[in-house]
Amino acid sequence: MNLGERLFELRKAKNLTQDDVAQKLNITRQTVSKWETNQSTPDFDKILPLCELYEITTDELLKGEKQEKPEESNNNDKDKAKDGKLSYENMTRNQIKQKSAEVICSSVLIFLVAIAYAGIGVSVMMWNPVIVGCTFLILIGWGVIRIVKHYMSIPKFEKTKEEKKQDKIEKQIKDIIAGIGTAIYFIVSFCTMAWHVTWIIFIIIGMIEGIVNLIFMIKGDEENEE
Numbered sequence: 001m002n003l004g005e006r007l008f009e010l011r012k013a014k015n016l017t018q019d020d021v022a023q024k025l026n027i028t029r030q031t032v033s034k035w036e037t038n039q040s041t042p043d044f045d046k047i048l049p050l051c052e053l054y055e056i057t058t059d060e061l062l063k064g065e066k067q068e069k070p071e072e073s074n075n076n077d078k079d080k081a082k083d084g085k086l087s088y089e090n091m092t093r094n095q096i097k098q099k100s101a102e103v104i105c106s107s108v109l110i111f112l113v114a115i116a117y118a119g120i121g122v123s124v125m126m127w128n129p130v131i132v133g134c135t136f137l138i139l140i141g142w143g144v145i146r147i148v149k150h151y152m153s154i155p156k157f158e159k160t161k162e163e164k165k166q167d168k169i170e171k172q173i174k175d176i177i178a179g180i181g182t183a184i185y186f187i188v189s190f191c192t193m194a195w196h197v198t199w200i201i202f203i204i205i206g207m208i209e210g211i212v213n214l215i216f217m218i219k220g221d222e223e224n225e226e
Contacts, residue, residue, distance in 0.1 A: 002038060003035075003038065003041060003061075003062065004035060004036045004037055004038035005036075006061065006064060007032075007035050007036050007042075007050070007061075008036040010054040010056065010061075011032075011036070011054075013054075014053075014054060018032040018033055018036075021053065024049075024053055025046060025049050025050070025053070027046070047061065047062075088153045088154055088155055096154055097217050099150070100150065100151075100154075100213075100214075100217055101214055101217055101218070103146055103147060103150040104147070104210045104211075104213060104214050105214065106146070107143040107144075107146050107147050107210065108143075108207045108210050108211065110139055110140075110142060110143035110146075111139075111140065111143050111203055111206070111207050112207070113139060114135075114136050114139035114140050114143070114203075115136075115200060115203065115204075117132070117135065117136060117139070118132055118133070118136040118200075121135075140203060147210070166216055169216075170212060170213065170216045173212055174209045174212060174213075177205060177208055177209055177212070178205060178209070181201060181202070181204070181205035181208075182205075184201060185198055185199070185201040185202065188201065
């Protein structure tokens, strides 16, 4: 957009006529018309009055570069960041991968704490099994919710051919882990008949799959850096 077109658009945005602009700048309507049709350009002493009239900066008038006002910048920062955290829509792919790694690591840690708490609470500390069981389920649910919420919030990116290949390999590995884990669950359960305890194996399977996911994310980051 050239200077004349910008002047025309700015005047229209302010709902002003050429006569209105001419009166405010103490010039003729024909001068305003020549500016807007690029037959002439505003004199230097008219640049600042034009900027004040249209409430813009000189860069925006002459170059078309809009400068964000401090208030607008602050509002945008607030929209992008809630409680000091960027929203997923404003994150880059690498930032989302880092966030995924944090969520997976912390969730796996929650699972480990839940398992340790259940084991120690019942067999060592002799706490009430009902209370221990409820607390255990709350911790596991918290970890699962964090993972589900995170992956539901991630915007869709167009994956590269290499990323699709890695996803396929990762899925195959997870399927193998799930199959082996399920087999171990039934074998241990039938041998010990401790069905009320052996279901923890599925939580361990989930943790291992989370670690596999983390490994592939780290591998992907290293390849991107190269």
